[in-house]
Amino acid sequence: MSFMTASQDHPILIVDDDEPTQKLLSALLTRFGHHTEVASNGREAIELIRSRPYSIVILDLMMPTSSGQDVVDYLSSQQTKVPVLVCTASGVARSMVFDSKVVKAVIRKPFDIDQFINVVNGLLTTRAMD
Numbered sequence: 001m002s003f004m005t006a007s008q009d010h011p012i013l014i015v016d017d018d019e020p021t022q023k024l025l026s027a028l029l030t031r032f033g034h035h036t037e038v039a040s041n042g043r044e045a046i047e048l049i050r051s052r053p054y055s056i057v058i059l060d061l062m063m064p065t066s067s068g069q070d071v072v073d074y075l076s077s078q079q080t081k082v083p084v085l086v087c088t089a090s091g092v093a094r095s096m097v098f099d100s101k102v103v104k105a106v107i108r109k110p111f112d113i114d115q116f117i118n119v120v121n122g123l124l125t126t127r128a129m130d
Contacts, residue, residue, distance in 0.1 A: 010053045011037045017064055028113065042070040046066070056085060058085045061086060071084075085104065
């Protein structure tokens with residue numbers, strides 16, 4: 001399976017408080033030629049998003065300091081075009097209503113790697129068309 005390259009060489013931002021998950025997603029995306037950056041909570045993610053553009057934000061919801069929902073709310077308020085893929089172990093995500101202009105996909109942890117690749121490919125393709 002192959003990955004499309006990130007639009008305009010912008011990195012993919014991985015936002016998750018679990019270091020093994022950060023490393024796994026970063027290694028997987030790097031293997032397919034992507035540059036990644038990592039944030040451990042919503043506050044760090046928002047600071048990074050303010051400093052540079054990203055092709056995709058891969059976002060956990062349940063984190064200390066500032067949640068993934070805080071990141072979604074920030075991106076909504078900024079009317080950003082960066083697509084967000086929510087990757088969460090929280091069952092609450094199924095009942096949450098996200099801003100569809102920001103959150104383009106939700107997958108539950110643990111997730112299938114092929115499913116993850118397919119979703120990221122779809123987001124990159126859509127992003128490239130914007």
